[in-house]
Amino acid sequence: MPTVDVHTHIYPPSYMSLLRGRDTVPYVRNFEDAPESARLIILPGEDAPNKPSTARGRPIGAEYYDITEKIKFMDAHGIDKSVISLANPWLDFLPKDEAGAAARSINDEVDSICSQYSGRLYAFGTLPLSAPAETVVAEVKRLKTLKFMRGIIMGTSGLGKGLDDPALDPIYAALEEQQLLIFLHPHYGLPSDVYGPWASNYGHVLPLALGFPLETTIAVTRMLLSGVWDRFKELEILIAHSGGTLPFLAGRIESCIKHDGHLKKEDRLEKMRSVWDVLKKNIYLDAVIYSEVGLKAAVDASGADRLMFGTDHPFFPPLDEDETEWLSVKSNYAAIKSAFDGDDSAAKAVLGGNAVRILKLDG
Ligand code: URA
Numbered sequence: 465m466p467t468v469d470v471h472t473h474i475y476p477p478s479y480m481s482l483l484r485g486r487d488t489v490p491y492v493r494n495f496e497d498a499p500e501s502a503r504l505i506i507l508p509g510e511d512a513p514n515k516p517s518t519a520r521g522r523p524i525g526a527e528y529y530d531i532t533e534k535i536k537f538m539d540a541h542g543i544d545k546s547v548i549s550l551a552n553p554w555l556d557f558l559p560k561d562e563a564g565a566a567a568r569s570i571n572d573e574v575d576s577i578c579s580q581y582s583g584r585l586y587a588f589g590t591l592p593l594s595a596p597a598e599t600v601v602a603e604v605k606r607l608k609t610l611k612f613m614r615g616i617i618m619g620t621s622g623l624g625k626g627l628d629d630p631a632l633d634p635i636y637a638a639l640e641e642q643q644l645l646i647f648l649h650p651h652y653g654l655p656s657d658v659y660g661p662w663a664s665n666y667g668h669v670l671p672l673a674l675g676f677p678l679e680t681t682i683a684v685t686r687m688l689l690s691g692v693w694d695r696f697k698e699l700e701i702l703i704a705h706s707g708g709t710l711p712f713l714a715g716r717i718e719s720c721i722k723h724d725g726h727l728k729k730e731d732r733l734e735k736m737r738s739v740w741d742v743l744k745k746n747i748y749l750d751a752v753i754y755s756e757v758g759l760k761a762a763v764d765a766s767g768a769d770r771l772m773f774g775t776d777h778p779f780f781p782p783l784d785e786d787e788t789e790w791l792s793v794k795s796n797y798a799a800i801k802s803a804f805d806g807d808d809s810a811a812k813a814v815l816g817g818n819a820v821r822i823l824k825l826d827g
């Protein structure tokens with residue numbers, strides 16, 4: 465059974481040129497205090513002028529855009545197949561008249577990268593979400609015709625108002641009809657004042673460890689509350705970072721729904737699907753959670769047959785540049801090993817069998 469990485473990113477060369485040509489977030493730049501190394505500035509607030517250079521974005525090297533580095537990383541970590549996806553913030557920031565053409569060209573570029581390593585690489589496509597809904601729907605249909613595409617990656621902003629926006633319905637309908645799953649990935653985190661006035665003393669820990677998973681959890685809960693899965697019963701979503709905090713909070717979400725007088729008065733309680741039902745029928749979770757505790761919650765919530773190994777490469781490289789084996793990857797492997805101690809077939813399913821079945825990687 466192959467080992468498959470379903471959470472692994474790339475900024476293909478044309479996207480890098482786009483970032484190099486910009487001077488507002490997101491962009492790539494060489495700063496005066498370290499002119500020899502380029503930095504990738506993507507997260508909201510990451511380029512505040514008072515930040516030390518080590519808190520401004522992250523160093524960016526070939527592992528972010530050169531596919532041969534991805535293949536080397538896969539070989540070094542025993543990964544047979546990867547489902548690559550454009551990293552955040554995708555095309556969210558593009559003007560609406562540029563997004564459609566940019567999505568077509570990046571999706572073609574990524575599909576062609578996959579074709580160079582046939583059998584090892586597949587991809588999640590990118591949608592032009594700032595364009596009119598018809599343009600987005602047309603790209604969903606076109607993606608289905610590209611050989612290596614197995615779904616789409618998207619952030620939590622949707623068309624700009626979040627994933628409970630009724631204007632997304634034609635896009636959800638197209639994804640459901642084309643049987644392309646959504647890989648839901650965070651980017652925006654929480655409002656920066658939540659992190660407090662000393663946040664820059666703490667590097668990226670607060671936005672990445674907590675902002676990302678909470679952003680994801682809120683986005684999925686808004687989808688649930690707005691009835692997305694009541695209207696699109698077959699719509700499938702793979703949630704990054706083992707669902708943010710969804711497995712841990714599902715009981716509380718369900719309880720708050722059942723105790724909400726407004727929902728009862730509006731007659732919505734009867735119609736709304738249970739979060740537990742959606743977790744087991746529409747939601748897949750990656751295994752990018754770095755510990756046995758979180759992984760077991762994901763297994764309990766969605767089932768071992770809906771969980772898929774991931775690395776988040778090229779993010780979270782070892783701080784010691786000479787280290788070839790990545791701590792982030794070792795932690796995810798170790799979590800699977802200890803969570804499924806003695807259940808080899810479940811471990812193998814999470815490491816690759818589920819991805820091959822769910823994403824049809826053997827055809
Ligand atoms: N940081 C990001 O900006 N994106 C990721 O996917 C992981 C870390």
Ligand code: ZN
Pocket residue numbers: 471473649704776
């Ligand atoms: Zn990621």
